[in-house]
Amino acid sequence: MIRFSVADFAAAAKALRSIPNSAIRVDIYEHARLHAAANQMVLTMSDMEMEAHITMPCVCEGEILAAIPMAVLEFFIARSTGGAEGTLEFDAAMRNVTARIGKARMTIAILRGEDFVSFEKIDPAWSIGLRAHELCGALRKCEDAIAEDGTRFYLEGVFMTPRNGELLAVATNGHHLHLTALDLPDEAQIEGWHGMIIPENAVGKILKLFADDESAVLVSGSKGFISIAAERIRLIAKLIDHDYVDFQRVIPEAGDFSIVVDGKALEQCAATLTLIPKVDGKGRRETARAVRITPAAEDNEILVEMRGTLGEAQDRLPAEIVGSGEPITIDVRYLRQMIAAAGDGKVRLAPCRGDAARIRCFGPREADTFIIMQRHF
The missing domain is CATH 3.10.150.10 (DNA Polymerase III, subunit A, domain 2)
Known part of the structure; x- marks a missing residue:
């Protein structure tokens, strides 16, 4: 059995339920991977293009790994008011879970947590420490200029690149171009890093998860992936694998x-x-x-x-x-x-x-x- 704050669980569920891409229907990815041990629980959702992990405190008897359906997340979201305690109780065969809040309960079948395939561990080739709202501010200034014509996929995202002590963010669709810059912190580890194209879908998820958050985040990545990690939440997304246009030539x-x-x-x-x-x-x-x-x-x-x-x-x-x-x-x-x-x-x-x-x-x-x-x- 796992005990936790319903408010904490509901907040995590609201953030995670936007991750799955409705165009991709894979049964396991319509579930959240739950891993709980001791006093900590991690919920993960993925759509094979990006995944998000949220950590929250809990009280857990032993170690539990399972894939719980979206209905369980919605159950706690619907009853998130107040400071009630919620529980998840799994049967001995790990085939079903019973969710409870007060006198309300739901019993539903689950899937094996081992079948939920996550991205492999990423060894970052570069990293930059920023404030979440600074990163989101730069992305928000560029998102309206992202191309959506389906013919130039390398323009269907925001390009971020280091240049002369700044982190530039740019997007263009051929009709207009948006460019902004952030100061790179002195401790940024960017040797050999030339930039990345964050796809539009990932831009939207970053804004949804981190907007208006003034806490520190570590933005890091390797070829093909970006990771944005705060104290309790982490988003990993695939990048667009292509060179961006020489935007400075057209400015x-x-x-x-x-x-x-x-x-x-x-x-x-x-x-x-x-x-x-x-x-x-x-x-x-x-x-x-x-x-x-x-x-x-x-x-x-x-x-x-x-x-x-x-x-x-x-x-x-x-x-x-x-x-x-x-x-x-x-x-x-x-x-x-x-x-x-x-x-x-x-x-x-x-x-x-x-x-x-x-x-x-x-x-x-x-x-x-x-x-x-x-x-x-």
Whole structure:
């Protein structure tokens, strides 16, 4: 029998149940591997592309290894309020388990824990100590630019690489590019490491498991795998095995003309203007919309415009205009994503030197840069 806090178990179950990929139906991986001994229990879930381990305190009679079905996890999640104690009691043949909370119980068949195949032990070739929220912040700034066209699989993730004392994170889909940087700690062990591509699914799981956590994590890996380990939780994921594009070659220098504007005000303005309806030839609402930003240096403001099927909408915002230049036209979806990734504060939009078709955007941190292709208005 195992005794434990229902709140602890339910929190672990909520985090783990998102790991299995619904597109991959393997019976054993619709279970959680449970290994308990003495005063510690480890729950593991996997989908053959990534796996997560969560450790929690417990009181255990002997050592227990089993694969318990998802229904047991949901049983404790459904009754996670309060500080109740829960138990798991296994029969002598290790064929069934009985889960109990107070007077509620569930008895269900289990599988052999030995049949739950985990990733082999990874001997890290590199390691970096970070704060969880720093890692998640970098990934969140890049995730909207991950490619999803299914033809360039090496772009379907976030590329992270060390460069000049920084850890760069970048994603691009050909229409826009997001780049951010973190300071590499002095104790980082990165000799011989050139970078990794974290697939989109793993990015989402990292954000789900570690977002808003300010505790320290150890990010490490070897060829083909990444491991992110906190005090009680560890995620291991397969990486995309391919070289990333030479992204720095496609990042041009910003030109002398630029517009500096409050990001939140610009986002709210764009959201208001999109209320004017625009439909395609089949009457379907168009999501790809162009917003035009025209500088008015004499008034220290910008004119923001959007066209609809039967009319147009516009607004004006205070802005700092540096130099002179033509109106900037950007897909409103990419503009919103850029502002969200840049964070609170002012954003700077600057056509690239020698290539005005590309707009280089900077957030409050100069380490955050975004490139968006202009489009026809």
